[in-house]
Amino acid sequence: MESTPARTSTRLDSFVDRYAARTSGMTASEIRALFAVASRPEVVSLAGGMPNISGLPLDVVGDAIGNLVAEHGAVAMQYGSGQGVPFLREQITDVMRLEGIEAHPDDVVVTVGSQQAVDLVTRIFCDPGDVVICEAPSYVGALGVFRAYQADVVHAEMDAQGLVPEALEQAIASCKRAGRKIKFLYTIPNFHNPAGVTLSAERRTRIIEICRREGVLVLEDNPYGLLGFDEAPMRAMRADDPDNVIYLGSFSKTFAPGFRVGWALCPPPVREKMVLAQESATLCPPQFSQMAVSAYLSNHDWQGQIKQFREMYRERRDAMISSLADLMPAGTHWNVPDGGFYVWLTLPDGVDAKAMLPRAVTARVAYVPGTAFFADGFGSRSMRLSFCYPTPERIREGVRRLAGVVEAELELRTMFGATISAPGLSTGYDNPSVDLS
Amino acid sequence: MESTPARTSTRLDSFVDRYAARTSGMTASEIRALFAVASRPEVVSLAGGMPNISGLPLDVVGDAIGNLVAEHGAVAMQYGSGQGVPFLREQITDVMRLEGIEAHPDDVVVTVGSQQAVDLVTRIFCDPGDVVICEAPSYVGALGVFRAYQADVVHAEMDAQGLVPEALEQAIASCKRAGRKIKFLYTIPNFHNPAGVTLSAERRTRIIEICRREGVLVLEDNPYGLLGFDEAPMRAMRADDPDNVIYLGSFSKTFAPGFRVGWALCPPPVREKMVLAQESATLCPPQFSQMAVSAYLSNHDWQGQIKQFREMYRERRDAMISSLADLMPAGTHWNVPDGGFYVWLTLPDGVDAKAMLPRAVTARVAYVPGTAFFADGFGSRSMRLSFCYPTPERIREGVRRLAGVVEAELELRTMFGATISAPGLSTGYDNPSVDLS
Numbered sequence: 001m002e003s004t005p006a007r008t009s010t011r012l013d014s015f016v017d018r019y020a021a022r023t024s025g026m027t028a029s030e031i032r033a034l035f036a037v038a039s040r041p042e043v044v045s046l047a048g049g050m051p052n053i054s055g056l057p058l059d060v061v062g063d064a065i066g067n068l069v070a071e072h073g074a075v076a077m078q079y080g081s082g083q084g085v086p087f088l089r090e091q092i093t094d095v096m097r098l099e100g101i102e103a104h105p106d107d108v109v110v111t112v113g114s115q116q117a118v119d120l121v122t123r124i125f126c127d128p129g130d131v132v133i134c135e136a137p138s139y140v141g142a143l144g145v146f147r148a149y150q151a152d153v154v155h156a157e158m159d160a161q162g163l164v165p166e167a168l169e170q171a172i173a174s175c176k177r178a179g180r181k182i183k184f185l186y187t188i189p190n191f192h193n194p195a196g197v198t199l200s201a202e203r204r205t206r207i208i209e210i211c212r213r214e215g216v217l218v219l220e221d222n223p224y225g226l227l228g229f230d231e232a233p234m235r236a237m238r239a240d241d242p243d244n245v246i247y248l249g250s251f252s253k254t255f256a257p258g259f260r261v262g263w264a265l266c267p268p269p270v271r272e273k274m275v276l277a278q279e280s281a282t283l284c285p286p287q288f289s290q291m292a293v294s295a296y297l298s299n300h301d302w303q304g305q306i307k308q309f310r311e312m313y314r315e316r317r318d319a320m321i322s323s324l325a326d327l328m329p330a331g332t333h334w335n336v337p338d339g340g341f342y343v344w345l346t347l348p349d350g351v352d353a354k355a356m357l358p359r360a361v362t363a364r365v366a367y368v369p370g371t372a373f374f375a376d377g378f379g380s381r382s383m384r385l386s387f388c389y390p391t392p393e394r395i396r397e398g399v400r401r402l403a404g405v406v407e408a409e410l411e412l413r414t415m416f417g418a419t420i421s422a423p424g425l426s427t428g429y430d431n432p433s434v435d436l437s
Numbered sequence: 438m439e440s441t442p443a444r445t446s447t448r449l450d451s452f453v454d455r456y457a458a459r460t461s462g463m464t465a466s467e468i469r470a471l472f473a474v475a476s477r478p479e480v481v482s483l484a485g486g487m488p489n490i491s492g493l494p495l496d497v498v499g500d501a502i503g504n505l506v507a508e509h510g511a512v513a514m515q516y517g518s519g520q521g522v523p524f525l526r527e528q529i530t531d532v533m534r535l536e537g538i539e540a541h542p543d544d545v546v547v548t549v550g551s552q553q554a555v556d557l558v559t560r561i562f563c564d565p566g567d568v569v570i571c572e573a574p575s576y577v578g579a580l581g582v583f584r585a586y587q588a589d590v591v592h593a594e595m596d597a598q599g600l601v602p603e604a605l606e607q608a609i610a611s612c613k614r615a616g617r618k619i620k621f622l623y624t625i626p627n628f629h630n631p632a633g634v635t636l637s638a639e640r641r642t643r644i645i646e647i648c649r650r651e652g653v654l655v656l657e658d659n660p661y662g663l664l665g666f667d668e669a670p671m672r673a674m675r676a677d678d679p680d681n682v683i684y685l686g687s688f689s690k691t692f693a694p695g696f697r698v699g700w701a702l703c704p705p706p707v708r709e710k711m712v713l714a715q716e717s718a719t720l721c722p723p724q725f726s727q728m729a730v731s732a733y734l735s736n737h738d739w740q741g742q743i744k745q746f747r748e749m750y751r752e753r754r755d756a757m758i759s760s761l762a763d764l765m766p767a768g769t770h771w772n773v774p775d776g777g778f779y780v781w782l783t784l785p786d787g788v789d790a791k792a793m794l795p796r797a798v799t800a801r802v803a804y805v806p807g808t809a810f811f812a813d814g815f816g817s818r819s820m821r822l823s824f825c826y827p828t829p830e831r832i833r834e835g836v837r838r839l840a841g842v843v844e845a846e847l848e849l850r851t852m853f854g855a856t857i858s859a860p861g862l863s864t865g866y867d868n869p870s871v872d873l874s
Contacts, residue, residue, distance in 0.1 A: 012706075018654070023561050026710060058506055062503050078694060258513050276465065280582050280585045281552070
């Protein structure tokens with residue numbers, strides 16, 4: 001490389017008066033601000049949600065992609081359909097069949113990771129001021145999309161069985177009384193990010209009924225559904241209501257995120273809009289990525305690979321749960337997830353997870369404060385702990401460091417009195433600490 | 438594959454009252470509607486803008502990507518930075534140096550093709566009702582993005598030297614008098630899509646001055662800049678105004694589109710917003726695609742490859758121009774592009790390119806009617822002819838068929854009197870047939 005010139009501009013933003021209104025809602029997430037720190041090797045990061053893909057057979061993947069270039073390179077490197085590669089869409093219907101979904105490949109739209117599917121669905125449905133109902137807490141990346149489209153998030157309470165149907169009904173009724181337009185319910189039924197809980201089968205039926213009755217579309221985001229530790233995959237909500245559920249899937253956790261291949265399964269009229277939105281956004285999703293994923297699915301025992309992933313993540317879940325039980329001070333609560341990547345932990349009364357974070361990082365452990373997962377300031381006593389990426393030994397070390405930080409906070413509290421949690425706004429649920437354990 | 442079930446829904450769109458206002462602007466482009474027909478093998482398609490990548494060395498690409506998986510697979514298949522792979526961003530500054538741009542890799546944001554860069558810039562800047570000034574005609578894919586964000590396009594006239602500075606000044610003045618907010622000028626200075634013309638050096642200076650004086654940001658879209666047939670690349674507008682120009686580049690035409698790797702080079706405050714917008718849209722652009730492009734650039738004489746592409750496209754340009762000169766009836770005009778993919782052709786007075794299209798397809802030749810490239814109904818006598826994809830022999834055959842169709846139209850006109858062109862709306866330029874020859 002030749003030398004690079006000095007940066008070209010000043011720190012003043014001469015465009016500040018020219019941005020769109022939506023741009024004021026684009027701010028760095030709390031997770032993002034953490035990345036620079038948490039990626040230092042001496043820090044045990046329980047913050048990020050990166051899958052551990054070290055178990056992937058690089059020789060198999062390399063051969064499959066090498067053959068792809070040699071045999072289909074001219075197609076794989078060319079523009080493709082805005083909807084995605086037809087054969088991959090067929091394979092995607094095979095993947096979804098594991099969750100009880102019978103779907104036609106014509107109704108699948110491939111996206112640049114399921115993140116882009118959230119973006120495109122929101123683009124199609126949400127005007128500024130429209131309401132999206134989300135679980136409390138909810139996925140930080142989806143909250144960012146809703147904010148970027150100037151939609152308002154109304155949270156509905158969860159408990160250990162997932163989204164509470166009565167809380168959903170109350171949220172809908174409250175919005176309708178206020179004359180607000182609800183565009184959809186955004187829900188992560190399996191191994192919730194960040195809450196770790198799974199929506200029970202009985203509640204799935206009730207929530208589908210409620211949404212259908214109330215004219216609220218369901219956006220079922222399911223990146224973790226095949227990563228359950230014990231039982232067969234749960235039946236998807238989409239399986240029981242094809243006309244009112246948009247289902248989002250992803251290969252990021254069951255294969256690898258670097259290809260950015262996710263998808264949306266949509267009712268046909270919505271699918272048509274999604275394809276137009278995708279063409280406007282990217283012309284077409286990356287053809288090479290799609291054909292690489294397709295070749296992997298064709299040439300490898302991908303279900304066996306998922307089984308290996310499940311066993312690895314279960315071992316890490318066990319390491320985290322046993323460490324928490326051994327090491328965390330009394331008054332700390334957490335749940336035991338049956339799959340996925342995350343544990344939701346609530347600190348003893350009076351300890352603020354966000355305020356504590358700098359001290360945790362000093363102690364070389366990182367997490368995501370609970371407030372990142374709420375649109376309204378709740379979650380101050382909670383945090384998300386990820387067990388997906390570090391080894392079991394590192395997880396235990398991270399929990400040991402975290403426990404030390406929490407104990408120091410409790411000692412301070414005993415000496416100087418309770419700190420004050422952020423009050424938050426009332427949104428129909430009552431528990432600012434959001435204890436899902 | 439197992440058998441697929443029947444499609445799940447009816448033709449009625451039960452969501453019709455629930456879409457966002459922007460969604461009503463999402464309609465299939467005229468190009469898109471053509472694809473199904475034009476892709477039949479018996480049709481000579483002069484419609485699409487697919488690069489011809491058959492000259493790429495599949496062995497070199499295959500080896501580079503095979504090594505990528507073997508040596509860096511765990512990184513290439515993982516999540517990456519929202520801004521894009523750092524080493525690729527350094528390589529991108531090398532590419533841009535060919536056009537006189539001195540840039541820092543920190544100011545480059547990788548996008549999912551430069552289409553996504555247009556989308557993200559528009560997302561950041563445009564509220565509904567804001568104005569984007571575009572050349573007349575302009576790239577259909579960009580017009581679709583502006584429509585999807587409910588921005589209003591105001592066209593400014595071009596001639597054989599590209600965008601006319603006085604027309605730009607008039608368009609700006611007219612918008613300002615009407616109290617409208619102009620967010621940026623969208624311009625394709627090199628080998629324009631669809632017009633084929635190139636903005637002269639003298640005009641670049643003037644347009645930069647006008648935009649700076651008037652407080653109008655410049656969005657310089659440059660997918661074809663390295664594909665000139667005769668001379669060295671023109672100096673980019675960004676090279677002379679780093680603070681008021683956002684430059685968009687792409688590997689789709691100089692390497693291959695299937696990886697969907699483009700970029701935006703932005704003033705630092707805009708770059709920060711672009712990264713946030715990219716994270717919201719996709720979390721990160723595909724890491725694997727980016728590292729594949731990076732490996733290609735590192736392992737291959739990519740400039741030599743571009744030279745080969747240029748020679749191939751020049752031969753096809755020559756085939757199209759000589760065929761047009763030999764075969765088209767009097768009264769037809771076209772320009773001779775110095776690079777890129779496109780010729781802009783204007784039919785004899787009274788012949789409507791859009792109305793003629795079904796008869797052309799029946800005669801087994803396809804093109805894109807000029808109206809696709811205007812936001813306001815102009816261009817009815819014009820069409821875009823692409824010489825990038827068919828062989829010279831097929832190009833000549835396509836022009837022969839097209840000339841026959843035009844002659845038949847002229848005979849009909851002689852027998853029955855002139856057809857009436859669509860009148861269009863006045864937007865500050867005077868020529869509904871847009872003859873750029």
